[in-house]
Structure formats: structure tokens, C-alpha cells
Amino acid sequence: MRGVVADHPAGTVIRQWVACVKVVQAMKKPFTIAHHAAHFQMPGSDMSQDKLAMLIRQVAQNLDRDAFSTLFDLLAPKVKALLMRRGLDSAAAEDVMQDVMISVWTKAGLYDATRGSLQGWVFTIARNALIDRVRRRKPDISIDMIEWDPADDAEDSEERMLREERASQLKGAMKAVPADQLAVLQLAYQEELTQTEIAARLGLPLGTVKSRMRLAYAHLRGAMENAS
Amino acid sequence: MSISHHLDHATLVAFSSGTLPEGLSLIVKSHLEMCAACRKAAVAADEIGGSMLAEAEMAPVALGSKASVMDKIQTATLHRLPVSRSLGESEVPRALQAALGTSDLDSLKWQKAGPGVSMFKLNKGKEQDGFLGLLRIAPGQKVPDHGHGGTELTLILRGAYHDEIGHFARGDVADLDESISHTPVASGAVECICLVANDAPTRFNSWAARLVQRFIGI
Numbered sequence: 001m002r003g004v005v006a007d008h009p010a011g012t013v014i015r016q017w018v019a020c021v022k023v024v025q026a027m028k029k030p031f032t033i034a035h036h037a038a039h040f041q042m043p044g045s046d047m048s049q050d051k052l053a054m055l056i057r058q059v060a061q062n063l064d065r066d067a068f069s070t071l072f073d074l075l076a077p078k079v080k081a082l083l084m085r086r087g088l089d090s091a092a093a094e095d096v097m098q099d100v101m102i103s104v105w106t107k108a109g110l111y112d113a114t115r116g117s118l119q120g121w122v123f124t125i126a127r128n129a130l131i132d133r134v135r136r137r138k139p140d141i142s143i144d145m146i147e148w149d150p151a152d153d154a155e156d157s158e159e160r161m162l163r164e165e166r167a168s169q170l171k172g173a174m175k176a177v178p179a180d181q182l183a184v185l186q187l188a189y190q191e192e193l194t195q196t197e198i199a200a201r202l203g204l205p206l207g208t209v210k211s212r213m214r215l216a217y218a219h220l221r222g223a224m225e226n227a228s
Numbered sequence: 229m230s231i232s233h234h235l236d237h238a239t240l241v242a243f244s245s246g247t248l249p250e251g252l253s254l255i256v257k258s259h260l261e262m263c264a265a266c267r268k269a270a271v272a273a274d275e276i277g278g279s280m281l282a283e284a285e286m287a288p289v290a291l292g293s294k295a296s297v298m299d300k301i302q303t304a305t306l307h308r309l310p311v312s313r314s315l316g317e318s319e320v321p322r323a324l325q326a327a328l329g330t331s332d333l334d335s336l337k338w339q340k341a342g343p344g345v346s347m348f349k350l351n352k353g354k355e356q357d358g359f360l361g362l363l364r365i366a367p368g369q370k371v372p373d374h375g376h377g378g379t380e381l382t383l384i385l386r387g388a389y390h391d392e393i394g395h396f397a398r399g400d401v402a403d404l405d406e407s408i409s410h411t412p413v414a415s416g417a418v419e420c421i422c423l424v425a426n427d428a429p430t431r432f433n434s435w436a437a438r439l440v441q442r443f444i445g446i
Contacts, residue, residue, distance in 0.1 A: 047282050065298065072294050077286035084287055094290050098297050105301040116271045120278030127246040127277065135250065170279050188245035189280045195242055196378065196427070206378070207405065210238035217237045221272040 047074055049167045052118040060108040068105055075119075076101055079126050086130060086192040096133055100126045117167055166224050173223030181216035184209055231263045233400035237273075239379070240266070244273035251351060251360030251425035255381040255401065257323035258423060262399040319385060324423060333362070333386065333421055344369030358426040365389065365414040365421075373411040378428035380404045382412075387420035389413060396422075 052074070058067035079100050083093035103125050111121050177185070187193045187201065195213070199206045235243075235256060242248040243256045260267050320331045327350060330336070338346040344366035351360040358378070365371060367387075381403055388397040391410040396402055404410070406428075414420035 065301075068301065069294070069298065072297065076289050076293070076297075078281055078284045080289055081284045081287035082281055085284070090287075090290075093287070094293060097289065098293060098300075101297050102300055102304055105297075105306075106304045107307045110307055116275055117278050119282045120271070120275040123277035123281045124244075124274050126281070127244075131246050166275075167279075170275060171282075174279060185241070185245075185276060186280070188241060188247050189277050192245070192247055194247045194249065195238070197247075207407065210236070210405065213238040213241045214236070217241050217273060217276070220276055221269070224272060224275060 047119060049117060053113050056104075056108055056111055056118055057113075059105060060111065071104065072101055075104070075122055079122065082123075082126060082190070083130060085190050088130070092133075096126070096129050100129050103129070169223045169226060170220060173220050176223075177216050177219055181212045181219070184212040185216050188213070231265065231399045233394065233396055233402060234263065235259060235266050235269070235381075235401055236403040236405075237269065239381070239403055240270050240273045241276070244270060244277055249358065249425075249427045251358060252379060252381050252427060254323060254327055254350075254360065255383050255423055255425050258321035259383050259399070259401045261321040261323065263401075324385075333364075336362070338364055342372075345371060358428055360425045361423075363422050363424055364419055365412070366419050367414050367417055369414050371412045373409060378406055378426060380424065380426035383423045385421045385423060387418040388415050389420045389422070390415045 052071070055067045055071045055074075058064035059071065076097055080093045080097040083096050084090060088096060100122070104122060107125070111118065174182070183202070184198055187198045188195075193201060195206060195209050198204075199209045202209070239248065239252070239256065243253055248256065260270055318325070318331050320328065320333060325331045328336070336348045338348055341347045341363075346364045347361055348364075349359070349361040351358075362385075363371070365387075381401060382396070383401045384396050384398050386398065388395060389412040390396065391402075391412040393402065393404075393408070393410060395415065396412075
């Protein structure tokens with residue numbers, strides 16, 4: 001955020017504004033201010049599937065630095081936020097986020113839009129980077145989401161529609177997941193708790209945690225496949 | 229390859245979220261290399277993660293962060309081809325090869341673990357972290373009746389076994405939780421080699437097996 005503010009001609013005014021909002025932020029959920037600050041240069045940075053797919057294709061096919069720069073603006077702050085939620089401090093999250101973004105560049109040619117969304121792919125890169133860091137070992141190159149099949153360069157409009165539809169179905173379906181099931185998913189994906197830790201946190205038997213995971217998964221997968 | 233026993237979706241969710249213990253994750257990765265249905269199921273779980281990422285707040289990146297990344301990508305080596313093009317061709321999945329340092333199961337230093345059973349331990353961690361390693365069971369040999377403290381995953385690499393649950397052949401994975409107790413028997417004329425991981429010590433149901441367990445540390 002300091003970067004965004006300092007680069008702007010009206011930096012002083014904005015610095016003061018940010019200082020004010022920071023006080024408010026201390027009492028609110030963190031996303032309020034971060035949201036404003038990060039959107040400052042880039043209003044309406046809603047991650048549309050279409051836009052993301054076009055950008056990653058430009059990176060993969062033309063090594064397009066401008067397209068990558070836009071992807072960075074869209075993804076880097078979210079990746080960093082996710083990593084911080086999962087227990088990294090700001091400096092460590094910054095570090096891992098940079099590695100993740102460099103991987104997005106170097107692996108762009110492996111991303112296959114017919115297999116899944118870009119954010120799903122980036123999520124797996126971030127997850128693996130975090131695991132590698134925590135386990136202090138060499139990067140494990142074996143599993144990123146899409147690496148099993150060669151990427152298909154051609155993309156027809158039907159696939160594109162399907163992708164848009166799947167993403168919006170998933171978003172809608174997420175809201176319809178019962179609260180007790182959603183909580184289990186959030187504790188795993190956002191707070192990085194194991195099944196055993198979730199059971200302890202919620203005071204539930206391990207079997208109940210597993211069955212809630214299964215139910216939530218079935219619900220969401222069903223919604224995604226209904227789109228196909 | 230025709231696979232009849234798959235991963236529990238709760239295991240896939242844990243794997244996808246990056247919260248599955250390391251030993252169990254190795255089995256999931258190995259099975260995914262062998263099973264198209266579970267790969268598809270795993271992509272769906274990763275989409276849940278992607279959706280959580282899309283919904284995440286925006287944490288401001290550090291000053292100069294983007295410039296530094298833009299600089300580094302100028303010299304970064306590109307990955308042009310999928311790293312795993314020839315899946316299922318080797319007896320040992322690539323994820324396991326990396327952990328073993330070899331693709332030849334017969335060249336490992338197998339350790340005797342009982343009549344007709346030998347093992348190769350992969351984790352050198354403490355016993356309470358659970359077991360990760362290979363079991364090699366002679367044809368017709370029975371593994372003592374046991375239950376599990378937590379989750380146990382078994383992936384068949386060679387041969388087959390059967391137990392109270394069913395018949396497990398190459399590529400099949402048995403995803404068992406603490407409620408299940410079983411007595412696997414290697415079936416057919418060939419030995420059965422499987423990769424086993426659990427997140428809590430195995431509970432053998434006979435005192436004789438428990439006695440042996442103290443020495444072999446499964």
C-alpha cells in the first residue's frame with residue numbers, strides 16, 4: 001500500500017487519508033481498508049473468468065509483460081492476504097507471494113483453462129509454495145492442479161461460457177452450503193487446520209468433521225457439474 | 229488402469245487445502261498419478277480453494293514488490309511442458325520415486341517384520357506421528373487384524389490383497405478411518421507391495437502382534 005500511495009501525485013493527501021482509515025481499520029475487519037487501497041489504481045478489479053483467462057493466455061503465448069503486470073495487480077494482494085491468514089507474517093507472506101507470482105509467469109504455459117479456473121490453479125501454486133516453506137524442503141514439482149495433461153491452446157466460446165458459468169455457480173453454491181459445513185471448509189482452506197485440529201476446535205468427533213467435509217464437497221461439486 | 233477403490237472426498241478436501249499430514253499426502257499424490265477419476269475430483273476441491281482465494285481480502289503488497297517480480301521474471305526459466313507426461317508407466321509413481329530416490333522396489337533394503345512380511349520405512353520421525361513406508365507381503369500371507377488410531381491410507385503398487393472390505397489391486401487405495409479394523413491377506417500368486425501411511429499408531433488387535441509392533445515400529 002505504501003507503494004501505491006507514494007507513486008501517486010496526490011500522495012500527501014492520500015497518506016493522511018490512509019492514516020485516518022488505519023485507525024478505523026484497527027476496529028474493523030482488515031479487508032475494509034485494504035480493499036480501498038488496493039483498488040485505488042484499479043477500480044472494479046473484480047476477477048472475471050474471461051479477463052483472467054485472456055491475460056494468462058497472453059502471458060503463456062506472447063510472454064506479455066503488460067498482461068502479467070495486470071495479473072499481478074489482481075492476484076498478488078489476494079495471494080498475500082491468503083498466506084497471512086494461513087499464519088505467515090507480512091514479510092514472509094510477501095516473500096512467498098513473490099515466488100507464487102514468479103511461478104505464475106514460468107508455468108503459464110502449463111495452465112489449461114478447460115480443466116479449471118485460473119484462481120484454482122493459482123491457489124494450488126500458493127498452497128504448494130506454503131507447504132514447501134513450512135516443511136523447509138526443495139520445491140515439490142510433482143503436483144500443480146493442471147499438470148497432468150498438455151495444455152490445449154485452442155479454446156472455443158462454449159468452453160469459455162462453461163468456465164464463466166462454473167465459477168458463478170460455485171460462488172452461488174458456496175452461499176447455499178449450510179453454515180456448519182462451510183465452517184469446516186473455511187477452517188481447512190483459510191485457517192489451515194487439519195481435520196483433527198478442526199475436530200478439537202469445534203468439539204466434534206473426527207468422523208463428524210469428515211462427513212461435513214464430504215457433504216460440503218458434494219454440494220459444491222454438484223453445483224459446478226450442473227453448469228457443465 | 230481400472231481402479232475400483234478411490235480416495236474419500238474428505239481426504240481430497242484436506243489434501244487440497246494443504247492440511248493433510250505429509251505421509252498421507254504422499255499417498256494422495258501417488259494415487260492421483262494413477263487415477264483419472266480422483267484427479268478430476270481433486271480439481272473440484274482445488275476450485276473451492278480458488279473460490280476462497282477470489283473472495284480473499286486484498287493485502288497491500290510491499291513497496292517495490294512488483295518491480296522486483298517484473299525484474300526476476302526476465303531471467304526465470306519457463307516450464308514449457310507438463311512435468312508429468314508419462315503417467316502410470318512406471319511401477320512407482322513419480323511422487324514416491326522422489327521420496328525413495330529410486331524407481332526399483334526390489335533394490336530397497338527391506339527389513340523383516342514378521343513371517344512373510346517385510347517393510348521399508350520412509351519416515352524417520354517419532355512414532356506418534358504415524359507410519360509411512362512400504363509393506364511387502366508374501367502370497368497368501370495374512371497381516372494381523374488391526375485398527376487405526378486415526379486415518380490410514382494404503383496404495384497398492386504390486387499384486388493385490390483382500391480383506392473384509394474388498395479386493396484391492398494395483399492403483400487402488402484403501403482410505404480407512406478409526407472405526408475400521410481389518411485383516412488384509414495378499415491374494416494371487418505374486419507378492420503384494422503397498423505404500424502405507426497413517427497419522428496415528430496402528431492398533432493391532434492381538435497381544436502377539438502388539439508385542440512385535442514394539443520392535444518394528446509400525
